[in-house]
Amino acid sequence: MIRNESNSFIGNMNPTEKSEWILSKTSFIRGRQCLKSLYLHKYHRNLKTLPTAEQEKVFKKGKSFERQFRQACFPTGVDLNLQLGDNFAGYFPQTKTMLSGNHSVVLFEAGIVSQGVLVLVDVLKKNEDDTIDIFEVKNNAHLKSSSLWDASLQYFVCKSFFGNWLNSFHVILKGNRHPFKTVNVTEQVEKRQERIRHDIELFTSVLLGTQEPETAMGKHCSLPYECGFKGYCKKKKMNQKLFH
Numbered sequence: 001m002i003r004n005e006s007n008s009f010i011g012n013m014n015p016t017e018k019s020e021w022i023l024s025k026t027s028f029i030r031g032r033q034c035l036k037s038l039y040l041h042k043y044h045r046n047l048k049t050l051p052t053a054e055q056e057k058v059f060k061k062g063k064s065f066e067r068q069f070r071q072a073c074f075p076t077g078v079d080l081n082l083q084l085g086d087n088f089a090g091y092f093p094q095t096k097t098m099l100s101g102n103h104s105v106v107l108f109e110a111g112i113v114s115q116g117v118l119v120l121v122d123v124l125k126k127n128e129d130d131t132i133d134i135f136e137v138k139n140n141a142h143l144k145s146s147s148l149w150d151a152s153l154q155y156f157v158c159k160s161f162f163g164n165w166l167n168s169f170h171v172i173l174k175g176n177r178h179p180f181k182t183v184n185v186t187e188q189v190e191k192r193q194e195r196i197r198h199d200i201e202l203f204t205s206v207l208l209g210t211q212e213p214e215t216a217m218g219k220h221c222s223l224p225y226e227c228g229f230k231g232y233c234k235k236k237k238m239n240q241k242l243f244h
Contacts, residue, residue, distance in 0.1 A: 008130045009165045010100050019092050019113040022207055023200060025120065028153050029146070031203035033225065036215040040229050042207050048228035055226065065139035066122060069172055069180055070108055074123060077106035081120075091120060104128045114160035117200060121154060122172075131167040134158060135182075141174045143183055146224040151185050152192040156200075159193075 023031075031038035040047055051059070070077055078098065084090045091111025098105055110124035123135035136154065138147050148171075155169050168186050175181040206213060217237065221227045 009162050010130060021113050021116050021118040022204055023117045024088075025118070025150065025153055027207075028117065028199070028203060029150060029225075031206065032149055032199065033223075034215055034220055034227060035203075035206050035213040036233070037227050037229050038203060039206055039209070039212050040232070047232040049231050051228070052226075062137075062139040065174070066137040069135075069137050070123065072179065074106045074108075074125070077108050077123065079108040080111065081109040088118065092118070095124075099126055102126065112154075112157050112161050114157045115200060116204060117153070117157050119154045119157045121158070127167070131165055132158070132162050133168050133170070134166070135170045135172055137172045139174065141176075143171060143173060143185070144224070147171055148185065148188060149192070152189040152196050155186075155189040156193055156196040 027038060027041065030041055070079075080091055080094055080098075084094060088111070091109065092113045095107060095110045095112065098107055098110075105126050107124045107126075108122065110121045112119050112121060121134055122137045125133040125135070127133065134154065136147070136151050138144070140147065151169060151171055155166075158169075159166050168184055169189055171183045171185050173181045173183060217230075217233050221230050221233070227233075
């Protein structure tokens with residue numbers, strides 16, 4: 001496809017336009033694991049147990065690996081998290097401002113909103129020709145299924161916003177001979193887009209509903225991530241046995 005400035009995505013951007021979302025990348029991944037967990041996290045977060053020391057350790061290692069990649073490969077990148085912190089409503093407007101005001105730029109934690117979903121992209125690279133390359137950083141040696149679903153959602157949202165200006169989507173893993181291994185997953189995530197669309201509609205309906213989904217406990221309570229609502233579900237299950 002031949003691209004020129006007249007049909008660039010930049011011409012359609014309004015940095016001050018407000019965009020709303022009901023799903024985030026985190027809630028989407030949670031919904032894929034368990035609809036009940038998705039609902040509880042939205043409306044009854046106080047029922048969730050705090051992360052264990054081991055979970056916190058894994059999280060910190062992941063962040064450390066991400067910083068190493070950023071510093072090694074994109075040392076001049078702009079970290080929006082340092083500017084905005086937990087002000088999630090500010091990420092998309094600031095991202096649009098940075099993209100429209102620079103011929104080329106690298107953003108960390110760039111916020112994109114489309115189709116009612118907010119994603120914060122680990123690394124977004126806008127090239128001189130306005131094309132966009134995205135890098136998702138995972139502190140793993142191999143590409144996991146959960147990472148592909150994560151990338152597939154981000155691709156869906158970014159493709160909806162950037163259109164054909166989205167050039168490629170990569171996952172960064174731990175390398176063997178080198179510190180980092182880059183895997184181009186563009187073709188893989190493109191094949192999952194219809195499922196992503198279906199899941200977004202399903203998860204949105206759950207969050208807009210008024211009743212907690214009835215989901216039985218099982219292996220999904222610990223895979224791919226340990227659920228913080230296991231204690232609540234176990235207690236509820238015990239009470240049901242006592243009164244039935």
